[in-house]
Amino acid sequence: MNLDTFEKGTLTHLLVLVVSTVVVGLLVFAQRRVRSKDHAKADRFRLAAGIAILVFEIAHNAYWLFFREGGFNLQESLPLHFCDISGLIAAAALLLPDRRLVTILYFWGVGLSSTAFIIPVVTEGPVHLVFWTFWMSHLIIVGGAVFFVLAEGYRPEFRDLLFALAVTTGYVLCLLALNIAIGTNYGYVGKVSEPTAFLGAWPFPRLPLLFLGGALLETAAWLPFGIMSHVRTRKAPRP
Structure with missing residues (x-):
């Protein structure tokens, strides 16, 4: 096992997926x-988790702003990627009882950021700090979204999908x-973007394909709940 570099499809990648799944599963179960048994205690756990995540996100963003590879770099240091904003939203969603925050976390987490577990962009291995901050930040985002569904009872509705699509479009613009x-190249919608270059020339067809791909991913995140809601409605007894 090479600990200096990271590549998708390796044993290290598999271990990351297994550990992440186990961690989220244990948190949901607990x-x-x-x-x-005790709603107040569960609320206190949410509060503690929100504070812990907020502290991590502040430290994580400070690292990228001031210390990553020699200091501030305008091309990479600003915390403007979806994963940067989503981490802060995860903390806010745990600390504040606002469905809109949970909605954005869910669609940006399950719909968008979950792709980082399949096609991660990190290349440094476990001996580098960036490896741990990358996976911890994405575990917070995707795991947080799953946590709200499985442990807190969040169920995205069609209006939530529309809200998420509107916010996503506005932020991308x-x-x-x-x-x-x-x-x-924040949000990977810049003119020079290696991760999205396979979609063709910028701005056309790359940008329309990125918009379409993002919309399809968010719709796919809502679709199982939409289907279940439709089935329940059809099975409900008529008055």
Whole structure:
């Protein structure tokens, strides 16, 4: 096992997937069990988890802003990628009782950031700090979204999907304007973007394909719940 570098499909990748699944499963099991007996205690756990995640996200973003590879780099240091914002949203969703925060976390976590577990962009191995911060940050996002569904009873509705699509579109447009202005690639919608270059030339057809792909991923995250809701409605007895 090479500990200096990381590649998808390796034993290290498999271990990351297994450990992440086990961690989320244990947290969901524990929270469901606690909430069935003591709602106040379960709420305190949510609060503690939110504070812990907030502290991690502040430290994580500070590392990228000031210390990663010699200091601030305009091309990479700003915490503007979806995973950067989603981590802060995860903390806020745990600390504040706001469905809109949970909705964005769910669709950006399950719909968008979950792809990081399948096609991760990190290349450093376990002996590097960035390996741990990358996987911890994505575990917080995707695991947090799963936690709200399995432990807290969140069920995305069609209106939640529309809200998430609107917020995602608005944020991508803001990132696109920023990238054009300062020549960066935040959100991977910049002109020079190695991870998305396979989609073709920028801006066409790459940007429309990115928008379509993101919308399809978020819709796929909602679809199982939409189907279940439709089935329950059809089975409900008529008055």
